[in-house]
Amino acid sequence: MDIEGAGPEIAIRHLDKDRVNFVLSNADLSVANALRRAMISEVPTIAIDIVQFEENTTVLADEFLAHRLGLIPLYSANVEQFKYTTECVCTEYCSACSVVLTLEAKCTREGETVMVTSRDLQSHDPKVSPVMSDEFDRGIMIVKLHKGQEIKLTCIARKGLGQMHAKWSPVSAVGFEYDPHNRLRHLEYWIEEDAKKEWPLSRNADFEEPPRDDEPFDYNAEPNKFYYDVETVGSIRPEDVVSMALDVLQEKLKVTEAALQEGQTMLTGGMPGEPTNDGWNQPVDAMNAAGW
Amino acid sequence: MTTKERPGDASLKGLTDPVSAVEDKWHLLPAFLQVKGLVKQHLDSYNYFVDQELQQIVRANQRISSDVDPNFYLKYLGIRLGMPERSDPLAVDKSYTPHECRLRDLTYSANIYVDIEYVRGRQIVIRRGVPIGRMPVMLRSSHCVLTGRSEAELARMQECPLDPGGYFIVNGTEKVILIQEQLSKNRIIVEKDGKGIIQASVTSSTHERKSKTYVLVKHDKIYLRHNSVTEDIPVVIALKAMGITSDQEIALLVCGTEKEFLEKFAPSLEEASRLKVFTQKQALEYIGGRVKQTRRFAAARRLPSDEALEILASVVLAHLSVEQLNFRPKCMYIAVMVRRVIATISDERLLDDRDFVGNKRLELAGQLLSLLFEDLFKKFNSDLKLNIDKVLKKPSRTQEFDVYTQLQMHGDHITGGFVRAIATGNWVLKRFKMERAGITHVLSRLSYISALGMMTRITSQFEKTRKVSGPRALQPSQWGMLCPSDTPEGEACGLVKNLALMTHITTDVEEGSIRRLAFVLGVEDINLLSGSELYSPSAYIVFLNGEILGVTRTPGRFVANFRRVRRAGRISPFISIYTNTHHHNVHIASDGGRICRPLIIVDHRRPRVTVEHVKMLSEGKMVFDDFLQQGLVEYLDVNEENDSNIALYEKDIVPETTHLEIEPFTILGAVAGLIPYPHHNQSPRNTYQCAMGKQAIGAIAYNQLNRIDTLLYLLVYPQQPMVKTKTIELIKYDKARTLLLQRYYLPAGQNATVAVMSYSGYDIEDALVLNKSSLDRGFGRCQVMRKQTALIRRYANGTFDRVADPPRDANGDIPFKFQKLDADGVAAVGDRVFPGQVYINKQSPTNTNADIGVGQNPLETGFKATPMTYKGLEPSYVDKVIFTNTESEQALVKLLFRQTRRPELGDKFSSRHGQKGVCGIIVQQEDMPFSLQGISPDIIMNPHGFPSRMTVGKMIELLAGKAGVLKGELQYGTAFGGSKVEDMSRILIDNGFEYSGKDYLSSGITGEPLSAYIFFGPIYYQKLKHMVMDKVHARARGPRALLTRQPTEGRSRDGGLRLGEMERDCLIGHGASRLLLERLMVSSDAFEVHVCESCGLLGYGGWCQRCRSSAHMAPMKIPYAAKLLFQELQSMNIVPRLILEDY
Missing domain, CATH: 3.30.1360.10 (RNA polymerase, RBP11-like subunit)
Known part of the structure; x- marks a missing residue:
């Protein structure tokens, strides 16, 4: 050219x-x-990748909710500061490679329907939180709760690429x-x-x-x-x-x-250098990983 | 036409909208379905059985007397069915819901109560409400707890408001009694048999008896044939035996005054005189000598002539009753049959068509249950009588005899009889020596549509193996009654049918009032007529349900008047009347099982339903029954339909028109109604879709997550189709009206953006290319729920099963196998269970038979482990666990496993046009082609699927779907209507798209535009239940069958892959002998034997038992099966000797 x-x-x-x-x-x-x-x-972004359920008495199954949570976009402006899980030194997850978000909701009143949305997700990192269009945005619907239903879970959001899963596509x-x-x-x-x-x-x-x-x-x-x-x-x-x-x-x-x-x-011998910036050989917990 | 095609619910349509002509008459259809529903025929039939037939049966078998005590009697005064109740006598609240029955494996049934009057000692006692047994209750019938409940109440009972009902719950499984198709009873059918003999046959059917009578021609003479006589009786002799002795009168009855008939009949008359039968006595003796001897030894020897009289009166043509030996009506009937036969000889066009839908009757649950109940009730009564006699025979009793106690001892017979029949589908009726299998089927809950489809299914009694095309062919008379598309492929093709949308099946209507009405309207009684009057050119014979009533000389006026009475609502709307001009007959039918449908009445070229009526309908001021009551709409059965002139559209009305179709698309059934633009497709494609729509995964019912089914497939994100049909709205109708805008649906599929193009080579032979990002985002994702049950039994010797907590190893750790168990010994809800792990740690006693001894602790007998281990390749989650007990107080543990699956290579998908395909490759989004807007397809479909399949409907669906997406509304692809292609193209153009639905796509790999324009847009795709995960199978080594030591068969047993006969032939052809040896023996059941070279028999361990020597033993390898054969031959005293030679 x-x-x-x-x-x-x-x-x-x-x-x-x-x-x-x-x-x-x-x-x-x-x-x-x-x-x-x-x-x-x-282009890397951050998205929920692992969901740990403590309580889920909603109508939706765990994997169903995990998939929904995975697809919620999170603000990832500082994604460059995070490491890929595969490159991180920690054994499971740490603040260098992931962000923890928690979700807790319960419906106690008769006849009421509690809408659990992405607004209810509490992020431990203020910079990585669910995307909202403005302050009036009610967030993305996750699940509706009827009386007596409860949801309590911890999400681990990680850095990833769109080619691994569409949820990481910006x-x-x-x-x-x-x-x-x-x-x-x-x-x-x-x-x-x-x-x-x-x-x-x-x-x-x-x-x-x-x-x-x-x-x-x-x-x-x-x-x-x-x-x-x-x-x-x-x-x-x-x-x-x-x-x-x-x-x-x-x-x-x-x-x-x-x-x-x-x-x-x-040409005289030796190995070519391994490219470093690839995350696609990451092992993934096949079923419980959000959205897989 | 335009308003008709616009979407709209009746109640949503603005009142200011112009109501164009009666185009909006289709509003009658939702109104009809609201009253009738799709399974109304089942409910009607069951209700009729419970409310009417039950009483009739009891009345017919009212009295039980004793052979011992002449003073004793028991009389049934009445019978009724209670509401469903639990059978547990200790229960405080006896009411229960169908859902509880499903979960607890109970039978949803109600007590049958009778009122009795009987003799106790010297008194006559009346007792009311005595239970004699339990009968399964049809869901949503008049006796079901769900009937008339609001949606909220149904939700509380964990029941789906969209569930149609019409089935039974027996031992926890949902059972449907399929509609049975039969030839109509008590009607004359003239046909040609295999040898070309013309015969008229009548199948008589009464409560007591079923018999078939023929009138046939043999050597130009006419005979009467019946099962109870050994040979064919000349018909003249039969008539003489019935009291018409004069030849002249016989001739008059058969031929009237017409010469042609007389000529044909003369040989028959001559034969009678040749046989020297002239008087009634001679005739009876002639017949009496040919009566079949029954094994009834008890019956006293009667004179043959008496026997003949008896048979003629009550067995031959049993549906015609002979009162006080008045044989005249029966003679007339036979004469008419003879006349029909003679007429047919000269004109074969008069042959009847047994495939004509008007000659068919549909037998429903109610009728089948009624047959069963009558049999059970008779058996119950005879058992009761035997018992009463046994007790009364005893000379002295400690207590006064009270039948009431006896009555209660026999309850199980009726209860068990019903449960057994419905659970197994075997209808065994002693009375008719009838034994029919496969009457009931498990309700398919694969999808909502499959359940609905099952409720409208009709099976035929025809043998499937027979290679006849007649019964399988599409009959023109099926129009509007039976769906032309919905039939299976293969052996049951054309024999299994489905009802169309507006079909109704009649129930019996009492004859007495109709008979009186007919006489009032000028029918002359048959008993007062002679042959000449019967066949006078102006006279029409009037039949009522196949029985001759009399004659009318003004058939036109008679029929018109009769219809007027019916339209005025004075008699049942389901009574049909029609004129048969070929036979000079008028037929009135009020019997059950006729297929009929509503039509708008037209007179003076004007439909009776006007714009005003439709307006009132949409305002809710009128319901469908009002239309019926006011004589605007009436039901026509197939025969009456044949006598009418029905216009398809209002513009087609001519002076002769009598009726107007309500809506053309109702000729399709509920399942075919899902197809958009079916009228643009090649017909077999619609049939294929009808089969596939039932395999589509989707939402099943609102209570789907409360159900514990053996296998349940659910789609994670089901969508309603972009292009729907009116039928789609209607079959999920019911509730949409009351909740106005809030619409509920149970769809089974998703709107996929489809690019019709070739991509890679992985799309040949209908394979599909899927977009990986679409799958990531949830396209085609489904949940599979599987049930596992364990019964915790109690045994007769006092021992019982138990569920144990997980065992621990020496370190106090729970081994992997038992890790998922809770302390209660059952896997915990929410846990992931891996292959090989135990989920119910059941233990059974080692000794369940022998007595364990009085006072011994059953726990001390010792237990063996009988755990339930998870099998399958992929892990599952425990979704639900229930602990409950069955009716027999056995503890029951049910466990529901759940898997969530995303589509993978080889999963099957289909559009709604019979175009199925498997996923051939999954492609990254960035490699997919994309449009100007950056839209990439979810599915790429190969264009080769179109030319040969000719599914133009699919293309129009894409077009309409795309237009709908752009305009933000749903489009309609209703049959014979729907959104017009022209309008759709207009919308596309207005939105800056190409009018034919093609788009400019670029290659995702190079970024260059694809050199052609691509047909691109949304098509509704169904995920079918066939998934690779359930089918993958491979084996290197594995289990072998015990007997033959050959590898086991089938995936479930981890079996080997068979090298079959044809593969073997191939190898033989190649001469690959070593490969053959390896495949057929070494890799299968090679076995080393020792053969004695001197005697040729098999020895063991180098020792020949026969020769008592080890001198000539030679080891060799043979298939174990061969060794088995030798031994089996030896056991039959055949000695197989192996002669060994050096090779």
Whole structure:
């Protein structure tokens, strides 16, 4: 890939609490897609991974509740300060690799239904708590309690990656597009009569010059502008998701580069360096782990 | 049409909305279901049995007298069924709920009380409310505690308000008496048998007797055939024996004045004279000589002619009663049969079709129970009589004889008879020598739909093995009565059917008043008529339930008047009347088991149901019964339907139209009603879905978590489908109306976002590609609950089982095997039990038979461990434990295991269009294709599933589902209606999507757009119960069968994988002899024997017992099975000798 002039550029079109819409230009398609993939699966967050039940007389089974708890997004802005469980020196869990949250609720009054939501989760680390959209947010429903029902449990939240389980993915969806006018002819329209009439243009088409009808097809053209629409689950700010994903990519390149260099020396013998930042060989308590 | 297709509950529809014509007439359907419900036929039938038939049976068997004491008698004055009560005599509160019965393995039953009048000493005593036994109570019937309860009350009883009822609980299992299909009784059916002989047959059925009578043609002569006579009787002789001796009169009765008939009948007349039978006496003697000898030695020798008279009066055509030897009606009947046969000879179109639904009757729980009860009651009475005689025979008694005490001793017979019949499904009736198996089935609780489907199922008495297509074929007369789609594949195809949505099955209606009405409306009595009047061209013979009433000369007016009376509500709405112009007959039917359905009456080209009526219905001012009472709607059975002109839609009404369909989609049943756009699918696909919908995992009932079933599958996050049908709303109907917006559903599936495209190679042959993140988020996740029970018994010798606490080893630690046990010896709730761990630590006494000696402590007999150990590959959690006792006071421990499973490779899924597939690969979300919005599919389906299957309905479902998602509302895929493709495309376009449902997807791997547009949107997917976890099986070494020493068979026994005959053939073909040897012997049951080379017999340990020598012994390896064979042959005095040679 040879980039002319300036390097890759990002232009943010829209940014709010849980959404960023930006345009990446002067980059190759492979890099652009790698960024998308990294955002989905390789940006670490913190999510509940182990649930220890003390009391559960609700209608929902333990595994059911554990799964629900696992999917609750937790604020993970300081995720970088945590270690992966596999890298931590502790035997089970410690404050360096995990956050403890507790949940206690009981319904005592006749005819009343207690709604247990993510707001009832008490975190031991104020920085890692369930995501709330604002102070009026009642939180995510976990379970409803009827009279006499009680729930008491301890959750252990850990750092993890989206590729291990979707609960660790910081994004809910990543929209991605380039070449809205199909100038590059990367796709073939299925049409009945007229593609222009039958196929709606995406909103990104307004950002590019529509091709003139008599424009010749440039078969050497490469995609250059990529439109992203990142929607997060709230655990990490959207702009951070993007920059963390870029960091992940850079880290990977670094590791690859080092391995290549080592590989050159290795021609005479020796082992390539183990990449360090991978958490996917973590042993997981198969059934009780939240959400597995 | 548009308003009709809009979603809407009657009560939700705005009053300002224009009510377009009678298009909204479909509102009648929910109204109908509210009154009738889907299982109303079962309930009606049971209620009729309990309220009416019970009395009739008792009245018919009212009196018991003694052979010993002529003064003694016992008379039943009345009978009634109480409310369900526990049988425990010490219970303070005797009421119990069905759910308690399910949990405690009890039978949900009520006492049968009789009022009796009997002789005690010199007095006549009347006692009321004497229990004579217990009868199982049908849930939600008039005698069930659940009937008429509010939802809150039902919840308190742990009962689901959506449960249809209509089944029994016997020994804790839910049992359904399936609807039985039979040929109608007491009707003439003319057909051709295998040899081409035309015969008219009548199956007579009364309480006492069942018999079949034929009138048939043999060599141009007509005969009467019946089981009680050894050979066919010329019909003329039969008529003469019944008192019509003049040939002229016989000819008149059969042929009227028509010459063609006479010509055909003449040979029969001639035969009678050839046989020299002229008078009644001669005829009776002729028949008497051919009566089958019964083994009734007790009956005094009677004259053959008397016997013949008796048989003719009460056995032949038993449903026609002969009063005071007035044979005339029966003669007329036979004459009519003969005439039908003669008419059919010249015109074969007059043959009847026995597959015609109008010729069918459906037998329901009530009728079957009534048969059973009558048998049990008769047996009860005869046992009682024997006992009474035994007591009365004794010359002196210490006490005055009171039958009351005797009566109570016999209670078990009726109770046990019912329980046994329903529990096993074997109906054994001594009276009719009937022995039917497989009448009852365990109610399938796999999903709500499977339970509903079972309640509407109809089985046929036809043998499944017979290769005839007639009974299996779809009959045009099934229209609207039986579902055209819902039938199983394979051997029962077409024999097992299901009711359509609006079907009703009649119960018996008393005949007397109908008979009087018919005479009032101008029917001339049969007894006053001669043949010429019977068959005069203008005369129509009027039948009532197959019996000739008389003749009417104005059939049109008669039928019209009769219907007018019925529509006015003066007689039961279920009485049908129709004209058969081919036979010049008018048939009135009031018997039970006819299939019928409601239709809107049309006169003068105008439907009687108007916009006003529908409006009042939706405002709740009218209910369905009002429509019936006011004569706007009426029930037609299949025969009357044939006599009517029914318009499908209002626009089709022509001057001849008599009725209008309420709603076309009601031709489908409840199960087929789940399919969206079924009218766009290839028909077998709908049939496949009907079979698969019953295997879908979902919510079962509101009380699903309180139930302890042998096997229970639950979906963790069930969803209602994006594209539903009116039927879906209706079958879960009932409660939605009262709670207005709060709708309850019991769905079995999830709305998956599906991309129809090829992805990897793991999607061939219908395999599906699943998105791992979707699975992480709960797609297709299910819970499997499994029950384990242990009975803590008491034995006859005073010993008993016990449950022991976990044992400890020398260090005081509990070994792994017993770790999950609580101090009470049963695994703790919430604990995870691993394979090999004990969950009920039961111990049984070593000696349960012999006497342990008086005064000895039963605990000292010694116990052996009989623990229940968890088997299975994956651990389970203990969900529930109950300790209780059964009716026989034995302690019962039930334990419920739970597993939560996420979909894995090989799990089976299906859409609602008969398109099933297994998961072929699970793909990370970032590798999945995604749309512009970043949406990636939950499921990728291979497009090759479409062309050959032609499930266009699935495509439209996707389209409508996508439109619904974009618009934020549910769409309808109701049969013959539903949201229109055009409207759906419009919504897609308005939301910036392509009109045909295709989307621009990019590859998740490269980021490039996929070069084609992908059909992409939500489709409702069902997870089916077949999961890999329950099926994985492999074995290297393992257990062997005791007898043959060959590996065991089957997964449950950790069996080997069989190298079958065909595989063997393959190896033989390849000449792989060593491999064959290894597979069939070495790896199976190789056994070393010592063969004596001199005698050729097997020895042992190098010693030949026969030769008494060890000189010529040779060791060799043979299959153990072969050694077994040799020994078995020897035991039969056959000597197998092995002749050994060097090789």
